[in-house]
Amino acid sequence: MPSLLTPQSHATLRQQIDGWVQTLGFSQWAVSDIRLEDHEPYLQKWLDAGYHGSMAYMERHGMRRARPAELVPDTCRVITVRMNYLAADTEPLRVLGSPEKAYISRYALGRDYHKLMRKRLAQLAALIQESAEGGQYRAFVDSAPVLERALAERAGMGWIAKNTMLINERAGSWFFLGEIYTDLPLAADTPKTNKHCGSCSACLEICPTQAFVGPFELDARRCISYLTIEHHGSIDPALRPLMGNRVFGCDDCQLVCPWNKFAQHTTEADFQPRHGLQNSELVALFLWDEATFLTRTEGSAIRRIGHERWLRNLAVGLGNGPATEHAQAALATRLDHPSALVREHVSWALSTLRARAKNAPGSTAALQPIHGYHPTPDDSPP
Ligand code: B12
Ligand code: SF4
Ligand code: SF4
Structure with a gap:
């Protein structure tokens, strides 16, 4: 059982937590x-519409995701933390605008956040437990049926925006979330009740695959993040040309968001880009054999998709890029790859490039990614 918190011990504990x-x-x-x-009907509607696609884990636990005490009995409070991940100088717009380059979501350039944050949250939990002389604490980082953004909103950390991201007024949205479920009766912070998107809809318009059904509603099956990371099979050929050079996740709906002018760069050494992944050529990454893929993605979230899906995604990127001999020669090296999935995407890319080389040499299918959007310090959020 946790100790009862007197007003004084509560204030001391909060101060200690600030420091830790x-x-x-x-x-x-x-x-x-x-x-x-309040979130349950929206979650249910999203699941009923099938927007989760093949992410069976989203449906497996039903409403438990929205009911913390059903996941961990006796939970009465959730401590939510956030951690900035955007590394400085990764020039996302320049890479997106270079169709021979591979765009990798800025969250995945460094070390996988799951383990890093879970370990630190477990340390935080142990410190709190010691100071509070008891209590139960369970740490999660996208690792259990937890409605992370709703909890963060409830804790007053920001609002769930039209692009469905949790946005903080002073830090934008380039951060991860993590939680500690506890039975320690800490005083709750004031929930965030206002959304600050105003009449802006830049994210809904910019989405390359038009994955938003409307504000606050995302059909994950069309989202490039889902297609390149969560989805295991063949990518719908109708969506491939819309993906441009985005080969692992997508950031467009964050890049365009005016609130991200307040984004803070990460100070975490482990989130700094590894192996030049922030600015690599599609061809170079496509030529990694499986052993190289495994070595270079060690400790990274990219490793989870495996070499086969890595090649699938890069083949789509190459098919959307310039029809150079270099790109076609690289693709040809995988025409007899043991995976039918890889062969099919490679064939698509080659025939797309050949058709383009014949009709309009030098052009690319890649969309103009951010339609020339360049946030400036003078931009005002809506
Ligand atoms: C499934 C999932 C995905 C899916 C689906 C995304 C989605 N929007 O749901 C896919 C694979 C597409 C995805 C993509 C990304 N994800 Co993701 N994802 C998750 C995961 C595991 C669950 C999210 C979830 O519960 N979705 C269910 C739907 C129904 O939620 P929702 O669309 O937000 O709708 C809710 C609200 O909008 C609300 N609602 C809507 N209208 C209204 C109205 C009222 C009145 C009320 C009360 C509520 C309400 O009801 C719903 C339930 O809360 C979480 C981790 C976690 N365990 O929470 C990470 C998480 C959300 N993802 C994260 C990230 C970083 C990303 C990407 C940026 C990665 C990338 N660069 O490629 C993209 C962003 C795409 C986007 N715009 O969301 C971070 C987000 C951090 C942040 N600042 O918000 C999380 C929190 C992981 C983490 N631990 O940090 N993701
Ligand atoms: S991550 Fe990309 S594809 Fe997914 S909703 Fe945002 S802009 Fe659209
Ligand atoms: S781009 Fe505009 S509408 Fe979209 S989340 Fe940001 S402020 Fe809200």
Whole structure:
């Protein structure tokens, strides 16, 4: 059982947590109660519409995702933390605008956040437990049926925006979320009740695959993040030309968001880009054999998709890029790859490039990625 918190011990504990959170490299923390019932109909509607596609884990636990005490009995509070991940100088718009380059989501350029954050959250939990002389604490980072953004909103950390990201007024949206479920009766912070998107709809318009059904509603099956990371099979040929050079995740709906002018760069050494992944040529990555893929993605979230899907995604990127001899020669090296999935995407890319070389040499299918959007310090959020 947790100790009862007197007003004085509560204030001391909060001060201690402030210090520990900083030392452990988190950017912010806040506390919520566990009342997420308002979210249940929206989650249910999303599942009923099948927007989760093949992410069976989204449906497996049903409403438990929105009911923390059903996941961990006796939970009455959730401590939510966030951690900035955007590394400085990764020039996302320049890479997106270079069709021979591979665009990798900025969250995946460094070390996988799951383990890093879970380990630190477990350390934070142990410190709190010691100071509070008891209590139960379970740490999660996208690792269990937890409605992370709803909890963060409930803790007052930001609002779930039209692009469905959790946006913080002072830090934009380039951060990860993590939680500690606890039975320690900490005072809850004030929930965020206002959305600050106003009349803006830039994210809905920019989405390359038009994955938003409307504001606050995403059909994951069309989202490039889903297609390149979560989806295992063949990518719908109708969506391939829309994906441009985005080969692992997508950031367009964040890049265009005016609130991200307030984004803070990460100070975490482990989130710095590895192996030049922030600015690599599609061909170079496509030529990695499986052993190279496994070595270069060690400790990275990219490793989870495996070499086969890596090649699938890069083949789509190459098919959308310039029809150079270099690209075609690289693709040809995989025409007899043991995986039918890879062969099919490679054939698509080659025939697309050949057709393009014949009709309009030098052109690319890649969309103009951000339609020339360049946030400036003078931009005002809507
Ligand atoms: C499944 C999933 C995905 C799916 C589906 C995304 C989605 N929008 O749901 C896919 C693979 C597409 C995806 C993509 C990405 N993801 Co993701 N993903 C998740 C995961 C595992 C679950 C999200 C979820 O619950 N979706 C269910 C749907 C129904 O939620 P929703 O669309 O947000 O709708 C909710 C609200 O909008 C609300 N609602 C809507 N209208 C209204 C109205 C009222 C009145 C109320 C009360 C509520 C309400 O109800 C719904 C339930 O809360 C979480 C981790 C976690 N365990 O939470 C990470 C997570 C959301 N992802 C994250 C990230 C970083 C990304 C990407 C940026 C990665 C990338 N660069 O490629 C993209 C962003 C795409 C996007 N615009 O969302 C971060 C987001 C951090 C942040 N600042 O918000 C999370 C939190 C992981 C983490 N631990 O940090 N993701
Ligand atoms: S991540 Fe990309 S594809 Fe997915 S919703 Fe955002 S802009 Fe659209
Ligand atoms: S781009 Fe505009 S509408 Fe979309 S999340 Fe940002 S502020 Fe909201």
